Amino acid sequence: MDTPITIGISACLTGRKVRYDGGHTRDPYLMETLARFVEFLPVCPEAECGLGVPREPMRLVGDPAKPRLITIQSKIDLTERMESWCQKRVHELETENLCGFIFKSRSPTSGMERVKVYSESSTGAPQHKGVGLFARAFMDHFPLLPVEDEGRLHDPALRENFITRIFVLRRWREAAAHQRLGSLIEFHTRHKLLLFSHSETHYRALGRFVAQAKQYPAEALFADYEKGLMTALACKPTVKKQVNVLLHLMGYFKKVLSPAEKAELLELIDQYHREYVPLLVPLTLLNHYVRKYNEAYLAGQYYLQPHPVELKLRNHV
Template sequence: MRKPKIIVSKCLNFEKCRYDGQGYNNKVIESLQKYVDIKAVCPEVEIGLSIPRDPIRIETNKEKEEYRLIQHKSNYDYTEQMNKFTKNFISNIEDVDGFILKSKSPSCGIKDVKVYHQGNKCSVHSNANGFFSKEVLEKYNYLPVENEGRLKNYSIRDNFFTKVFTINRMKECNNIVNFHNENLYLLKSYDKEKTKELNEIILSKNINEENNKKYKDIIYNIIRGNRNKRGKLEIIENIFEKYRNRLNYEEIKMFNSLIESYEQKKIPFSALAIAIRIYALRFSDKEVINQTFFNPYPEELINITDSGQGRDL
């Protein structure tokens, strides 16, 4: 059975290889290890830097307006070594479904790396990509790429897990019709219009190599976006309409109150999902019961605690 394949910065749980000889114990990555195949990499160690080491940083030259990777203490320029390693490493990736990279790192950071004027102590800004992550984001812009800090946020973590495991199911499945039927509601919660394009491919009953590739390309396009609260709620409401005529007044009233509570952020989405699944089981609605919309990734990975920033259950 195939597992999602994730590339992770080595200092996150795998080796104490930071510039100061330390590492990080990240709970998200720890919980993932049972369910995914992880390849760990430290670009800075791979280009020959020692552990510990004098830190490197990104510097910019006012005249040339280009970024260089400099060891400030020695003023040694590691740009060429890093670019060479990065291109070679990425060109040899055979299969990958996502990345978790170290935040604020001059090699792995994502839009949070400090940039300095050449030789200066004060940073110019702190929203650059690291040298390694920049190439990853350019080549794999259709895959989920996150840093460990952002994954402390429940909504971001939920989106990352959902994308990674959806990609894995698509790669594992030999029959895109089966994949489509099981993931239909999930895909609709991302993008209804693009899901209609997928429906047309499936309904054509002409699943040749060209259409198979077209289908998968649209999947990648769909999951480049994020599910939002409204999109998920519409799916729940549409399913509920299937059962409305078979429910009594009090049941309908109760479910409507759940929706209202969810919209007011008093309950998590999982409360609605559980309620709708109970109805699906009650009416033996296998089409709904088997939807990955309700469990897009292993239940053991669900943890609604987060950093408290940007939370949207």
């Protein structure tokens, strides 16, 4: 890629000592593995809006749909101060060309889901229904950007889906930079099977949209395609969806594979379907056949390698 992939991240996850107690929560996978392929832009809402390090801890209080940010001991209401900073910060981030954001889980400012919200009376168990003030402002302002928290990224399927989306978005922005119809068609063609693995419904809708592309003004065409693209990729691939794509790929070799080769490939696809082996196993054999039989169309499909192999994202069962 011509330009780096820039990802926003809660600063404490990078090892910066910005937490309320002066510590950090550095994430080894993010900083030692993913950081080899992306550039992180650290953000700490509390420190950046001037609350200092260390500082009094705070929590969300009241209505989970619109909670207040209150310090625990002194009961100081920091809601307006934080919300004002959030609005300013998300507008500043428009210039950073972000391809996604990784939030700190459970944080009253940066948690993207299931943040504790306490009642006004401080009695009873908290509700796990809140969203951190900055995370909410960011997701409202950038509704199409991929977002996750470091806790959810411990799930291999969620991790792969998030990282797939950031790499696709980076490629899309490069393809869309000059708003040429040919670039859009080429991008869509090379991502067809990847889209198919996320959502057959969106894949077919985007196909019809591209077929009618000349009917749309360029600006609307590219904006609407990006919306459809990111909406499709937000649908998580399942084993069943992946098996459908694998069988579709196999169809390209029906005239060249021997009965024994077909049986071997079907066996591997079945083992993946039963979750005995990872997706990487049947894909490795299919990639071999793509090279062996010089299947040009499949060689151009990002489905076969949507992200760097070093990330080992298709090695899980």
